[in-house]
Amino acid sequence: MKLLRVGPPGRETPALLDEAGQLRDLSGVTDDLDPAFLATDGLARLAGISRHDLSPMDPTDLRIGPPLRPGKxxxxxxxxxxxxxxxxxxxxxxxxxxxxxxxxxxxxxxxxxxxxxxxxxxxxxxxxxxxxxxxxxxxxxxxxxxxxxxxxxxxxxxxxxxxxxxxxxxxxxxxxxxxxxxxxxxxxxxxxxxxxxxxxxxxxxxxxxxxxxxxxxxxxxxxxxxxxxxxxxxxxxxxxxxxxxxxxxxxxxxxxxxxxxxxxxxxxxxxxxxxxxxxxxx
Missing domain, CATH: 3.90.850.10 (Fumarylacetoacetase-like, C-terminal domain)
Structure with missing residues (x-):
């Protein structure tokens, strides 16, 4: 999976880039891509979700933020x-x-x-x-x-x-x-x-x-x-x-x-x- 965060600084939305290059919204799955998401088996949960169950996003003019908020x-x-x-x-x-x-x-x-x-x-x-x-x-x-x-x-x-x-x-x-x-x-x-x-x-x-x-x-x-x-x-x-x-x-x-x-x-x-x-x- 290719995971990313898009939107203005400090207000990014978690997203997934699927195999076809379509950006899909993960905000219904997780609030953010952060330590808490990884610590609670977030990647395993995502792997079990069909890409077609995730809403597509229009990438036009969307800023790409850092892909996660890191710990250290x-x-x-x-x-x-x-x-x-x-x-x-x-x-x-x-x-x-x-x-x-x-x-x-x-x-x-x-x-x-x-x-x-x-x-x-x-x-x-x-x-x-x-x-x-x-x-x-x-x-x-x-x-x-x-x-x-x-x-x-x-x-x-x-x-x-x-x-x-x-x-x-x-x-x-x-x-x-x-x-x-x-x-x-x-x-x-x-x-x-x-x-x-x-x-x-x-x-x-x-x-x-x-x-x-x-x-x-x-x-x-x-x-x-x-x-x-x-x-x-x-x-x-x-x-x-x-x-x-x-x-x-x-x-x-x-x-x-x-x-x-x-x-x-x-x-x-x-x-x-x-x-x-x-x-x-x-």
Whole structure:
């Protein structure tokens, strides 16, 4: 299933994109796509409903919001071999873990705001993993995959000066407002048979900047979920950003092409849709 939320910010309606590309209203089934929906076997309930029992929606002029309201966002840094190489970092022996504020999440085509004083706002296309059931001290990769509800495109926007040069932890370069466009869809796990065989691409002003594959991950999805569950409880609706391939501005020669107001970023992952954002000043 491809699940999404449409409508004005804060007033989105849950919807489903069926096999024929028809948008269908889920408001009669659930109030929202959120942690509570996932925790109460919402996906299983949806699987048992005929698409024809759901009212069609007119997609004309409908804004696409983020596909769910997440709980927490856990991020994995330096998780692609080529990205670690371009930044001059050694491959990590264990996953590099940090948190990103959940209120950074916006729709896939919403504007991204360049923070005040920023000169090093950067792009990162990432595979997002959405947790569907409580994950605590998972014993195996198989148990980890049983906890995955689905996948989405995540744009882990970063301000590199705030992240790397201002002391403390990475979070303040990652949690600026609008710094996590998500969607357009939450694609359920049954439609992604192998999350380690997906192509990720990102363009800035029409120029291809990132073109990678999840095969290049240092730690695959199953190991990330298993590993995180040893240190924190993952709940339904939590999102994991699993890292980015090479091609970010930070890894480019000088002058590095960091984002400025007016730039347009487009990104896509096989089977998960496409995003498009215009940068604007905060």
């Amino acid at each position: 966002i856990v991020c994995i840094g330096l998780n692609y071999r080529d990205h670690a190489a371009e930044t001059g970092a050694a491959l990590p022996a264990e996953p590099v873990v940090f948190l990103k504020a959940a209120d950074t999440v916006v729709g896939p085509d919403d504007p991204v705001l360049v923070p005040r004083g920023s000169t090093r706002t950067d792009w990162e296309v990432e595979l997002a993993v959405v947790i569907g059931r409580k994950a605590r001290y998972l014993p195996s990769a198989e148990a980890a995959m049983d906890c995955v509800a689905g996948y989405a495109i995540s744009h882990d926007v970063s301000e590199r000066e705030f992240q790397l040069d201002r002391g403390g932890q990475w979070d303040k370069g990652k949690s600026c407002e609008t710094f996590n466009p998500l969607g357009p869809w939450l694609v359920t796990a049954d439609e992604v048979p192998d999350p380690q065989d997906l192509r990720l691409r990102l363009w800035v002003n029409g120029v291809l900047r990132q073109d990678g594959t999840t095969k290049d991950m240092v730690f695959p999805v199953a190991e990330i979920v298993r590993y995180l569950s040893q240190f924190m409880v993952l709940y339904p609706g939590d999102v994991i950003n699993t890292g980015t391939p090479a091609g970010v501005a930070l890894g480019q020669p000088e002058p590095k092409p960091y984002l400025v107001a007016g730039d347009v970023v487009e990104l896509e992952i096989d089977g998960l849709g496409r995003q498009r954002q215009t940068l604007a000043p905060a």
